[in-house]
Amino acid sequence: DWLQTSVSETAKPETPITLGFSQLGKESAWRVANTASVQEAAAESGIRLVMKNAEQSQKKQFEAIRDFIQMKVDVIAIAPVVESGWEDILREVKAAGIPVVILDRSVNVKDTSLFVTTIGSNFYEEGAKAGKYLLDRLRHLPGPIRIAELQGTSGSAPSIQRGEGFRSVVSAREDMSITQSAPADFTEDKGRAIMRGFLQAPAEKRPHVLFAHNDDMALGAIDAIEEAGLKPGEDILVLSVDGSRRALEQLAAGKLNAVVECNPLIGPQLMQAAKEIMAGRTLPKRMVPPEDIFTQERAAEAVNGRKF
Numbered sequence: 001d002w003l004q005t006s007v008s009e010t011a012k013p014e015t016p017i018t019l020g021f022s023q024l025g026k027e028s029a030w031r032v033a034n035t036a037s038v039q040e041a042a043a044e045s046g047i048r049l050v051m052k053n054a055e056q057s058q059k060k061q062f063e064a065i066r067d068f069i070q071m072k073v074d075v076i077a078i079a080p081v082v083e084s085g086w087e088d089i090l091r092e093v094k095a096a097g098i099p100v101v102i103l104d105r106s107v108n109v110k111d112t113s114l115f116v117t118t119i120g121s122n123f124y125e126e127g128a129k130a131g132k133y134l135l136d137r138l139r140h141l142p143g144p145i146r147i148a149e150l151q152g153t154s155g156s157a158p159s160i161q162r163g164e165g166f167r168s169v170v171s172a173r174e175d176m177s178i179t180q181s182a183p184a185d186f187t188e189d190k191g192r193a194i195m196r197g198f199l200q201a202p203a204e205k206r207p208h209v210l211f212a213h214n215d216d217m218a219l220g221a222i223d224a225i226e227e228a229g230l231k232p233g234e235d236i237l238v239l240s241v242d243g244s245r246r247a248l249e250q251l252a253a254g255k256l257n258a259v260v261e262c263n264p265l266i267g268p269q270l271m272q273a274a275k276e277i278m279a280g281r282t283l284p285k286r287m288v289p290p291e292d293i294f295t296q297e298r299a300a301e302a303v304n305g306r307k308f
């Protein structure tokens, strides 16, 4: 009898939720940490994860999403490589009756019923934070001040919005301007290569400041600055976004001046959302993790226990 009861009590296993996740690539430390966070959180919360990595190709993301529809997964999560071009595929998913969560980067669609919620950072605010740091830091320095910018992936939400947020703030000073700007795809190698190019400019056109849209590009650029015989952090101020361990180490070493935080560890929030959706609950349309800015004073302490 006791066997009967205990069997029937344990024998109603809830069917696990299956989550299809289209990850956009593995370009940066941030991305690698984001992927790991999703995998770990899925394992911890008993969610079956089917993940496909699109290697920076929106077309591959479409293919992955169509596979998820075929498999009849319960929920689809998408970290979209670029902002535009999502309406048609999201309509296909909607027609299949599968709820969508947009993770990390945002999409630009008119019909917001095409996804349940977006979990990710406020990129505009991140750019603005970098700009505010700069205005404050250089408030006593007369212009002209030339800024070089390493953009992320063209057309990606973080690159577009960080650029806009930064400009919205630095435009307050007329003697401060972005004199060089190019995409370096959020990678260290491209950051190094593009910065080398920027530094070919004659001395009177060289930048005083580098704003890199992520840490990896800043780390590459730091090499390029040193190769050119200049001191990163002194001859050229360096600002970046993310807060990877390697960047915080360079910040503590004085080669970076400020790192705006962007949190990749949002796997638990994604799993929570998947569960709530399957339980029929309503979610807020946008969920934004709280984020800060790291400066040199705080860097050494922040490196301790850094997860990525």
Ligand code: GYE
Binding pocket: 027, 028, 029, 030, 031, 104, 105, 121, 158, 186, 213, 214, 215, 216, 241, 242, 262
């Ligand atoms: O800042 C960058 C990554 O989408 C917020 O993508 C993310 C960005 C992150 O490659 O390092």
